[in-house]
Amino acid sequence: MSAGAPLICPSILASDFARLGEEIRAVEAAGADWIHVDVMDGHFVPNITIGPEVVKALRPHAKIPFDVHLMIAPVDPMLEAFREAGADWMSVHPESGPHLHRTLRRIRELGAHPGVVLNPATPVEALDWALEEVDLVLIMSVNPGFGGQSFITSQLRKIERVRRLIDDSGREVVLEVDGGVNAETAKACVAAGATALVAGTAVFRGGPSAYAANIQALKGA
Secondary structure, three states: OOOOOOEEEEEHHHOOHHHHHHHHHHHHHOOOOOEEEEEEEOOOOOOEOOOHHHHHHHHHHOOOOEEEEEEOOOOHHHHHHHHHHOOOEEEEOHHHOOOHHHHHHHHHHOOOEEEEEEOOOOOHHHHOOOHHHOOEEEEEOOOOOOOOOOOOOOHHHHHHHHHHHHHHHOOOOEEEEEOOOOHHHHHHHHHHOOOEEEEOHHHHOOOHHHHHHHHHHHHOO
């Protein structure tokens, strides 16, 4: 397992959408490592959020990487648009297209870091023939679609299993967790092997004056 504090990746899903540019600047100044962008299509998941044009508009507001979680299907036709919009990391679900291996290679060809996302009911075995193609594995500790959900504790065992797979591979792969992450659950995630934490409510609660303390509480995990 990698040493040091986990990467903290605030999810703008929990931010003030009327002030997105300001919110992104504020969390970067408060110590965020990445900006996590939840892209939902109302089809693959039961919610609609933002598209590549919004990502493009937000990109100049931050110097830190944009970690774009693509909850859309089919995902392949949209990869180029999100990369051109400024996505540095692009994560996809095995269920969002017929050829995961091809999708991951295409993300890398576009110059972004490819990632695979495992929903709560998606088995770890989905990584068996894909791990060598990824720079990130994202474990969903809630069912995707909405912010503010409670952490599903069974996913801690999945984090542990994926941690072992990554360590056995000998590769540097970010192990990220998203869903119900707060100062308490963050400790359990890091203990299980996570190296990056996505947090929405836990970061944006209390407004800009609280962001630095919120992020520090998560890093303290």
